[in-house]
Amino acid sequence: MGHKDIPIGTGATGTRTETDAIGAIDVPADHYWGAQTQRSIVHFDIGDDLMPRALYHAYGLVKKAAALVNAEAGRLEPDLADAVVRAADEVASGALDAEFPLHVWQSGSGTQSNMNVNEVIANRASQLLGGELGTGRLVHPNDHVNLGQSTNDGFPTAMHLATLLAVRERTVPQVEALADTIGRKAREWVDVVKIGRTHLQDATPLTVGQEWSGWESQLRDALARLDQSLQAVGALAVGGTAVGTGINAPDGFGDAVALKLTELTGTALISAPNKFAALGSLDGMVAVSAGLRGVAVALMKAANDMRWLASGPRAGLHELRLPENEPGSSIMPGKVNPTQQEATVMVCLQVIGEDAIVAAAGSQGTFQLNTMRPIVIANVLHSARLLGDAAGHLRVHSVEGIELDRDRIASHVDRSLMLVTALSPHIGYDRAAAIAHKADHEGTTLREAAIALGVEAADFDRIVDPATMVGDPRRDLGL
Known part of the structure; x- marks a missing residue:
């Protein structure tokens, strides 16, 4: 057998016959999938939720690693292994995405998706070897592509790999970049004094930089916890096969595949030391989901604060000026809304809800297998x-273009009653409270009320200085 440079595509029309343990079934001739995939299309046509493409891309890497290990050990003929590797590369690259039509709602072990991958790789590899598709193919989905594996260890291995790659390549860099931008703004505005708020009511002053540094720190702390959670999915179920005993897999197979995946991805991976836990639980995925939830919680805090601080422009706080990206109303001309913050809050709510699903699914392991895997990886x-x-x-x-309404910030500080807190150590809590209540009820300034109640003007001006009430903002920001 020799390799042929055959472009992707069967060039066929109509149907062809594929077989599995149940029997024969017709499948579309213009696709690479086989009998079990076709049966799943019929039996699990539930909703519109397809298995994530990222899972299949990771599956391609898993099948490639297994083929390489099997070839190196002499269990798979070199030509067959090379064809499987080439087809698996196409799966991993996304070139065969159209061949994965299955829905999330299928066997809880992911058997249908595992066989979908096996069938596609087998047919494509056979084509690359110059062979037929279907019953006459040169590469068998179970005997060759699935050699040394079971759905029960292969699917969770692909789950963990897909999760690691997605979080490290897609989630973390974007959240880190946002934290960097927030941090830069915090340092730029480190000395801008503003009024603080607790319980949505006026409180003592801080600086804009201190406020923004809180958001940055929350995000970085959440990222650190997320990174720690990823250690749990660096341990792979591969080598456990059906129930964790490793039946039909040679000794050391799991370790060899994990090492090969480490080489292929540049990500440190190991074969899980206890395969019974790896197959019977979803604990690693639950941990990562909780880590993502933690990022969502921190991100929601920042986004919500931003939209509150931008409220107005005339009847709200309006300490922040958000970029005007699009009209905000179909009836009110000139209205602009905090749309990026709103979208972010909705995303965070979605993530928190999906984490609840993952946690519930993680509790559903029975005996040697947790059969809630598709819903977990999808979420x-x-x-x-x-x-x-x-x-x-x-x-x-939004954040890169946010500006301050410095006049509004200064006005809020000047009018705040809670500056009276600075007087409390000098005149007592009760007397300071009386000054605040008097100013509030009579609509006067805090200074006027204090002088009326016996505080010397010079003492008030010396003690009630907002710039001296914010601590050391430069120290707080490490400047």
């Missing part, structure tokens, strides 16, 4: 993508 990959995309859009389309 985790969806959350990872949403968070990355939302953080990127919030940064580019």
Whole structure:
């Protein structure tokens, strides 16, 4: 057998016959999938939710690694292995995305998707060897592509790999870039004094930079916890096969595949030390989902604060000026809304909800297998993508262009009653409270009320200085 340079595509029309353990079935001749995929299309036509493409891309890497290990050990003929590797590369690259039509709602182990990958690679590899598709193919989906593997260890291995790649390549860089931008703004505005707020009511002053540094720190702390959670999915189920015992897989197979995947991806991976836990649980995925939820919580805090601080422009706080990206109303001319912040909050709510699903699914392991895997990988990959995309859009389309309404900020500080807090150590809490209540009820300034209640003007001006009430903002920001 020799390799042929055959472009992707069967060039056929109509149907062809494929067989599996159940029997024969007709499949579309212009596709590479086989009998089990076709049966799944019929039996699991539930909703519009397809298995994530990122899972199949990771699956391509898993099948490639397994083929290389099997070839190196002499269990797979070199020509067959090379064809499988080439087809698996096409899966991993996304070139065969059209061959993965299955829905999330299928066997809880992911058997249909595992066989979908096996069948596509087998048929494409056979074509690359100059052979037929279907019953006459030269590469068998089970005997060759799935050699040394089971759905029960292959699917979770692909899940973990897809999750690692998605979070590290898509989520983390975007959230880090957002944190960097927020941090830059914090340093730029480190000395701009503003009024603080607790319980949505006026509080003592801080600086804009201090406020923004809180958002930055929250995001970085959440990213650190997310990164720590990724260690749990760096351990792969491969080598456990059906129930964790490794039946039909040679000794050391899991370790060899994990090492090969490490070489292929540049990501440190190991074969899970306890395969019974790896197959019977979804604990690693639950941990990563919780890490993504943590990022969502921090991101929602920042986005919500931004839209509150931008409220107005005349009847709200309006300390921030957000970029005007698009008209905000179909009836009110000139209205502009905090749309990027709103979209971000919705994404964060979605992620928090998806984490609840993942946690519930993680509790459903029975005996030697947790059969809630498709819903878990669908939700985790969806959350990872949403968070990355939302953080990127919030940064580019809003945060980078945010400006301060310095006049409004100064006005809020000047009019705040809570500056009286600085007087409390000098005149007592009760007397300071009386000054605040008097100013509020009579509509006077805090200074006027204080003088009326016996505070010397010079003492008031010396003590009640907002710039001295914010601590050391430059120290707080490490400047």
